[in-house]
Amino acid sequence: MRTTLQLKDYEERARQVRDEAKRLLESELGAQPPYKSILEKISQAADQLEKQAASPVKIGIVGEFSAGKTLLLNSLVGYTDVLPVSELPTTGNVTAIHIRVCEEGPVLAPPTHFRVQFLDEPGFFECLDYMLKHAVEQARIAQLRPDLIDHLNEISNDPTSQWPKIEQWAQKSWKASNNPNWRSLLRELIHFVRAYTAYGHILCSTPGEYQVAAEVIRSGLQLSVASKGVQNIDFEELPRPGRLKSRPAELSDRLLQEAFSLIHQVSTEVAVSRQVWDYSAEMGTEHFCLLDFPGLGSESSGIRDRFLCLRELKQVHTILIVLNGMRPGNNMGPQLYDELQKHRDGQDVRDMVLVVVGRFDQLPLQSEGEAGKLEEYLEGPLVEDPRTAEGVMENLLQELKVLRTCVTGAESLAARNRWDRIVLASPLYHLHFLKDKQVIGEQQNRNFFQDAELAAKAKHTLEKWQRLVRRFRPALSSQRDGKSRWAAILRWLDECSQDGGISQLRRLILHHVQNHGLAQRHKDIKITAEKLRSALRELNSAVPTPSTISGCPSEDRLQLIEQELRELATLYREWKDKLESEQNLTVVHEGVERPLDEVLQQEVVFRVFEWPEWRCLWKHVKNGCIRPPAPDAKQSVFAGLDDDDGTDDSVQRLPDRSEDFFEPFARSFDKLTEFAIQLVDQGVDHWLDLLHRAVIPFQGVLQEAVSRPGLKEELQRLRLEQGRNLVVALHYALKPVALKGLLFKPEGRLGRQHLAERQFSVDPAFFFPLTRAENGQTGDQKGGRLFAWARELTELPKEYQPEPYLSHQAMIIRLRNCLLESLLIETAQVLNGLIQFAIQQIARTLQEMCDKLTSAASSPLVLQTLAQDPAVDPSQETTDPWVELRRLAQLADSFDSADQQNMRDEKKTPSGTIAQTASNRVSAE
Numbered sequence: 001m002r003t004t005l006q007l008k009d010y011e012e013r014a015r016q017v018r019d020e021a022k023r024l025l026e027s028e029l030g031a032q033p034p035y036k037s038i039l040e041k042i043s044q045a046a047d048q049l050e051k052q053a054a055s056p057v058k059i060g061i062v063g064e065f066s067a068g069k070t071l072l073l074n075s076l077v078g079y080t081d082v083l084p085v086s087e088l089p090t091t092g093n094v095t096a097i098h099i100r101v102c103e104e105g106p107v108l109a110p111p112t113h114f115r116v117q118f119l120d121e122p123g124f125f126e127c128l129d130y131m132l133k134h135a136v137e138q139a140r141i142a143q144l145r146p147d148l149i150d151h152l153n154e155i156s157n158d159p160t161s162q163w164p165k166i167e168q169w170a171q172k173s174w175k176a177s178n179n180p181n182w183r184s185l186l187r188e189l190i191h192f193v194r195a196y197t198a199y200g201h202i203l204c205s206t207p208g209e210y211q212v213a214a215e216v217i218r219s220g221l222q223l224s225v226a227s228k229g230v231q232n233i234d235f236e237e238l239p240r241p242g243r244l245k246s247r248p249a250e251l252s253d254r255l256l257q258e259a260f261s262l263i264h265q266v267s268t269e270v271a272v273s274r275q276v277w278d279y280s281a282e283m284g285t286e287h288f289c290l291l292d293f294p295g296l297g298s299e300s301s302g303i304r305d306r307f308l309c310l311r312e313l314k315q316v317h318t319i320l321i322v323l324n325g326m327r328p329g330n331n332m333g334p335q336l337y338d339e340l341q342k343h344r345d346g347q348d349v350r351d352m353v354l355v356v357v358g359r360f361d362q363l364p365l366q367s368e369g370e371a372g373k374l375e376e377y378l379e380g381p382l383v384e385d386p387r388t389a390e391g392v393m394e395n396l397l398q399e400l401k402v403l404r405t406c407v408t409g410a411e412s413l414a415a416r417n418r419w420d421r422i423v424l425a426s427p428l429y430h431l432h433f434l435k436d437k438q439v440i441g442e443q444q445n446r447n448f449f450q451d452a453e454l455a456a457k458a459k460h461t462l463e464k465w466q467r468l469v470r471r472f473r474p475a476l477s478s479q480r481d482g483k484s485r486w487a488a489i490l491r492w493l494d495e496c497s498q499d500g501g502i503s504q505l506r507r508l509i510l511h512h513v514q515n516h517g518l519a520q521r522h523k524d525i526k527i528t529a530e531k532l533r534s535a536l537r538e539l540n541s542a543v544p545t546p547s548t549i550s551g552c553p554s555e556d557r558l559q560l561i562e563q564e565l566r567e568l569a570t571l572y573r574e575w576k577d578k579l580e581s582e583q584n585l586t587v588v589h590e591g592v593e594r595p596l597d598e599v600l601q602q603e604v605v606f607r608v609f610e611w612p613e614w615r616c617l618w619k620h621v622k623n624g625c626i627r628p629p630a631p632d633a634k635q636s637v638f639a640g641l642d643d644d645d646g647t648d649d650s651v652q653r654l655p656d657r658s659e660d661f662f663e664p665f666a667r668s669f670d671k672l673t674e675f676a677i678q679l680v681d682q683g684v685d686h687w688l689d690l691l692h693r694a695v696i697p698f699q700g701v702l703q704e705a706v707s708r709p710g711l712k713e714e715l716q717r718l719r720l721e722q723g724r725n726l727v728v729a730l731h732y733a734l735k736p737v738a739l740k741g742l743l744f745k746p747e748g749r750l751g752r753q754h755l756a757e758r759q760f761s762v763d764p765a766f767f768f769p770l771t772r773a774e775n776g777q778t779g780d781q782k783g784g785r786l787f788a789w790a791r792e793l794t795e796l797p798k799e800y801q802p803e804p805y806l807s808h809q810a811m812i813i814r815l816r817n818c819l820l821e822s823l824l825i826e827t828a829q830v831l832n833g834l835i836q837f838a839i840q841q842i843a844r845t846l847q848e849m850c851d852k853l854t855s856a857a858s859s860p861l862v863l864q865t866l867a868q869d870p871a872v873d874p875s876q877e878t879t880d881p882w883v884e885l886r887r888l889a890q891l892a893d894s895f896d897s898a899d900q901q902n903m904r905d906e907k908k909t910p911s912g913t914i915a916q917t918a919s920n921r922v923s924a925e
Contacts, residue, residue: 007053007054007522007525008053010049010050010052010053010525010529011049011050011053011054013891014046014047014049014050014053014529014532015046015050016891017042017046017532017536017888017891018042018043018046018047018050020888020891021039021040021042021043021046021888022043024039024884024885024888025039025040025043027884029882029885030885034542035539035542035543035885038535038538038539038542039539041535041538042532042535042536042539042888045528045531045532045535046532048528049525049528049529049532052315052521052524052525052528053525055289055315056098056287056288056289057288057289057513057517057518057521058288058289058291058315058316058317058318059288059289059290059291059316059318059319059320059509059513059517060291060293060312060313060316060318060319060320061073061290061291061292061293061320061322062293062309062313062319062320062321062322063293063321063322063323063324063358064324064330066324066326067322067323067324067358067359068322068324068325068358068359068425068427069292069293069322069358070292071358071359071427071428072322072356072358072425072427072502073097073290073292074427074431075425075427075428075430075431075500075502076277076290076502076505076506077097077099077270077272077276077277077290078272078273078275078276078277078431078434078439078440079270079440080431080440093221093260093263093264093265093266093294093308094264094265094266094291094292094293094294094308094309094312095265095266095267095268095291095292096265096266096267096268096289096290096291096292097267097268097269097270097289097290097291097292098267098268098269098270098287098288098289099269099270099271099272099287099288099289099290100269100270100271100272100287101271101272101274101277101278101279102271102272102273102274111214111268111269111270112213112214113211113212113213113214113268114211114212114213114214114217114266114267114268115209115210115211115212115266115267115268116209116210116212116217116251116256116263116265116266117208117209117210117263117264117265117266117267118203118204118259118262118263118264119204119262119263119264120204120205120207120264121200121204121205123204123264124196124200124204124262125159125160125163126307126311127192127304127307127308128159128163128192128193129156129159130303130307131185131188131189131192131303131304131307132152132155132156132159132189133156134185134303135152135156135185135186135189136149136152136153136156138181138182138185139152139173139182141181141182142177142179142181142182143177143179144173144176144177144182145176148169148172148173148176151165151169152169152173155169163193163196164197166189166190166193167190167193167194170186170189170190170193170235171235173186174186174235175235178231180229180230180231183230183231183233184230184302185302185303187230187233187238188261188302188303188304189303190238191238191239191261192261192262192304194240194241195241195258195259195260195261195262196262198240198241198242198243198244198258198259199241199244199255199258199259199262200262202244202246202247202248203244203247203259203262204262206247209267210250210251211250212250212251212256216251216252216253216256217256217266219253220251220252220253220254220255220256220257220260221256221257221260221266222257239258241258241259242258261304264308265312273439273440275439276434276439276440277506279506279510288513291312291316293308293309293312293313294306294308294309306339309339310339310340313340316352317352317513317516317517317518317520317521317524318352318354318509318512318513318516318517319340319349319352319353319354320354320355320356320509321337321353321354321355321356321413322356322357322358323355323356323357323358323406323409323410323413324358324359325357325358325359325360325361325362325363325406325424326359326362326363326364327364328357328363328364328402328405328406328409329405329406329409330409334412334413337349337353337413348415350413350414350415350416350418351415351516351520352516352517352520353413353414353415353421354414354421354422354423354505354508354509354512355410355413355414355421355422355423356422356423356424356425356501356505357406357409357410357422357423357424357425358425358427359425359426359427359428360406360424360425360426360496360501361426361428361429361457361458361461361462361496361500362458362461363402363403363406363461364402365400365402365403368401368402370399370400370401370402370403373399373400374400374464374468375464377392377396377468377471378464378467378468378471380392380471381471382471382472382473382474383471383472383474383475384474384475384478385475385478386475386478386479386484386487388475389472389475389476389486389487390484390486392472393472393486393489393490394486397489406424407489410422417483419483419485419488419489420488420508421508421512422488422492423492423495423496423501423504423505423508424492424493424495424496424501425496425500425501425502425505426458426462426496426500426501427500427502428454428455428458428500429455429458429459429462429499429500430499430500430501430502430503431500432455432458432459433499433500462496462497462500463497465493465494465496465497466493466494466497466498468490468493469490469493469494469497472490476490476491532892533892536888536889536890536891536892537889537892539885539888539889540886540889540890540892543882543885543886543889544882557701557867558863558864558867560701560867561701561702561705561863561866561867562857562863564698564700564701564702565702565853565854565856565857565863565866566853566854566857567698568695568698568702568733568853569849569850569853569854569857571694571695571698572733572846572849572850572853573846573850575691575694575846576842576843576846576847576850579687579839579842579843579846580839580843583835583836583839584596584597584835585680585683585684585686585687585835585838585839586683586686586687587599587679587682587683587686588686596679596680596683596831596835597828597831597832599679600672600675600676600679600827600828600831601824601828603672603675604668604672604820604823604824604827605820605824607668607671607672608668608816608819608820608823609816611664611668611816612664613655613660613661613664614812614816616654616655617654617655617812618809618812620654620789621809621812624808624809625789625804625807625808625809626654626788626789626807626808626809626811626812627789627794627807628654628656628789628790628791628794629654631791654789654791656786656787656789656790656791657773657784657785657786657787657790658770658771658772658773658784658785658786658787659772659773659784661770661815661819662764662765662768662770662772665764665768665819665822665823666764666765666768668823669764669823669826669827670764672823672827672830673827673830676827676830676831676834677834679831680831680834680835680838683835683838684740684743684838684842685737685740687842688736688737688739688740689737691736692735692736692737695733695734695735695736698734699734702730702734702866703734705730705866705867705868706727706730706731706734708868711727711865711866712727714865714868715727715862715865723856723859723861723862723865725852726852726856726862729848729849729852729853730853732849733849733853739842739845742845743838743841743842743845744838744841762826762830764826767822767825767826768822769818769819769821769822770785770818770819771784771785772784787806787807787811788802788803788806788807788811789807859890860890861886861887861890
């Protein structure tokens with residue numbers, strides 16, 4: 001995919017810029033203003049671009065805690081125990097599930113290890129700043145004392161240096177207000193600060209991640225449940241974590257619990273069976289990432305959770321909002337949407353959102369007394385008219401308020417009238433569905449599948465919705481556009497009742513990623529790339545020009561080098577286009593330049609006409625008919641002595657069977673194949689020789705530049721993509737006759753191995769036009785053709801002998817033309833296959849050469865290096881202190897040239913073939 005290739009290119013270039021910027025920041029000149037601030041800006045932009053380009057496709061799953069997010073994620077990948085499922089809120093951590101498609105069957109083990117990554121120091125203070133700003137808003141609502149609010153504002157304005165004062169301020173604020181929301185926020189804030197005080201100097205200052213066993217994760221990432229309400233807790237009762245003296249080798253569950261607020265992300269890898277979700281063909285990759293975001297609404301880590309959620313969602317372009325089917329009407333979804341929109345300026349978040357109502361099988365119809373009303377609708381008659389169906393559905397939604405609340409809540413988050421982005425889901429039922437279909441094995445989590453009562457209840461509930469859908473089936477079938485609201489709701493119910501709706505959700509995710517997520521992701525990356533280019537151009541403007549530096553090339557020489565590079569690239573592009581359009585090669589034959597297929601046709605005719613079998617047949621023509629020799633006729637003792645080329649006329653017997661012609665046919669085809677190989681070799685040599693003559697005018701200044709000692713090392717020191725392998729490319733560009741060794745390795749010429757590689761070699765028996773004897777025998781053959789002049793036919797009684805015209809001498813010409821036509825067609829195919837192979841090799845090499853020459857001509861640093869006067873000793877030149885900064889600044893051009901090259905690659909179209917043309921020409925002749 002073009003996008004995938006561009007992302008890899010961006011990643012490599014960004015890494016190169018980042019490393020160089022960091023190296024220059026440590027130099028004496030790079031540490032001085034204004035270069036320091038610009039280099040820091042370049043380093044940050046390059047680091048962000050590299051991470052964006054290297055990151056996999058990310059799909060974020062968000063929602064309130066206990067909405068069924070984790071169970072939904074487990075059902076998507078076909079595991080029942082990827083992440084622990086609990087009714088209690090787990091800690092607010094982003095969990096990244098890296099998914100790969102595998103070939104194994106249903107028995108797949110859940111992940112045994114997870115990786116834990118902590119916030120770095122900038123991340124901690126960014127989160128602290130977010131929590132303090134939220135605290136400022138809540139302090140006014142809680143009517144905190146003015147002096148405490150002023151103190152909070154002071155800390156909030158400078159959290160990096162003022163954070164140690166939070167402990168003292170929080171203690172006073174705790175005692176000053178008994179507001180439960182305010183105390184919950186203070187408790188979360190003090191837990192966060194105390195965790196950093198205890199562990200931040202080790203866990204946050206040292207980069208890296210920990211590998212933790214799954215059982216430690218499951219026990220360590222559970223939020224503790226307070227024994228008393230927050231209003232009844234004294235500040236002194238808030239827990240204080242322990243201390244670390246050094247970086248631990250591994251994390252215990254207790255350390256995870258105490259330092260949980262400092263955790264940035266938990267990740268693991270999961271192999272998904274193709275039977276569950278084979279997404280590789282549609283998505284173009286076998287690796288993507290599901291991000292399970294913190295369950296919002298937990299009083300123990302709500303603000304921090306929201307910060308992590310919003311921070312990571314900036315890198316996600318497909319967002320799955322999970323609503324809780326057990327508690328429809330909760331305002332957590334709209335709150336989350338508002339937060340997302342606030343952090344996505346200029347972008348409509350609704351385009352990114354898919355909505356899933358989880359745990360739909362647990363919709364509280366019984367608690368609201370609406371189960372009986374649903375039964376009444378199930379017993380009604382079939383609905384056949386779409387207009388009637390719309391009215392019935394409106395009445396149904398009016399009476400089933402729980403369903404109406406559920407539906408309207410989902411619609412409020414999706415884009416307007418985009419009912420195709422909403423799914424009603426029962427992950428519990430889907431996992432049991434996969435087990436019953438033997439797609440997943442029960443061994444994965446026996447405890448989960450032992451709860452048969454809950455699964456039976458879910459199945460019973462979904463069967464009711466399926467019955468409701470059947471009642472409207474005639475109206476659905478007759479609806480034409482399929483875009484009405486009532487039809488969309490029925491489709492949701494139908495998909496959910498079939499397998500829990502998860503299969504439809506998988507399809508919806510893939511469709512959204514293909515049509516929106518990847519495009520938006522690439523757009524964001526290009527925005528970051530433009531920021532990096534802007535910073536590089538700023539550096540270029542800040543660095544002095546090299547015009548006053550001794551040893552720098554003159555402006556005329558620079559222009560001449562650039563002009564010759566561009567003209568040479570144009571020349572190679574024209575020759576490449578002409579070669580691909582003509583789709584043939586020529587060779588000088590008998591003093592005239594002729595196409596290869598014409599030379600081969602002449603050679604085929606010559607070789608076939610020289611078969612001794614024809615001379616033997618002509619020698620036995622009497623009175624216009626072919627007559628076999630008498631049984632006692634003896635062969636001349638001088639036969640075959642006048643020929644020394646192996647094509648004598650000494651045949652042992654009159655060729656009267658089809659098998660007699662196979663040996664010369666196969667021998668001729670083998671020799672003609674060798675002739676075709678030599679012919680293409682000569683054609684390539686001739687074409688390269690003509691190209692070399694066209695290049696001769698450029699063997700002046702460029703040849704002088706390429707021959708300069710140390711040029712290769714100077715270009716390598718530039719560390720620019722335009723300078724990579726440029727010396728080698730220029731060497732071959734100025735001497736194209738040497739390209740033959742690159743085109744056909746190892747011997748530098750076409751050979752039998754190319755026939756085998758390109759599958760041009762064929763068995764003559766496959767296209768021999770005459771019926772052959774079994775096993776190729778010439779004795780008592782079965783199935784082979786016997787010609788009318790065969791002795792055994794002429795000795796038959798007259799009434800059984802073949803008609804005289806069948807042994808007429810014209811049969812020799814007819815037989816020869818038949819064999820000749822087969823050889824012409826097959827040898828033409830071999831020749832054209834070899835020509836295609838040679839043209840492809842030449843065209844690919846010339847395209848690379850054009851790109852390299854054009855790229856070099858667009859890089860000022862490369863031009864300056866090429867244009868250096870060879871008479872000047874580089875060791876005597878005055879040192880340019882800004883040369884490395886200038887080289888880094890010129891990398892902005894590499895991004896522009898890469899984008900232009902990708903656009904050219906996209907416009908390429910495959911060229912035609914001359915195989916069919918040659919076959920048609922042979923047939924016509």
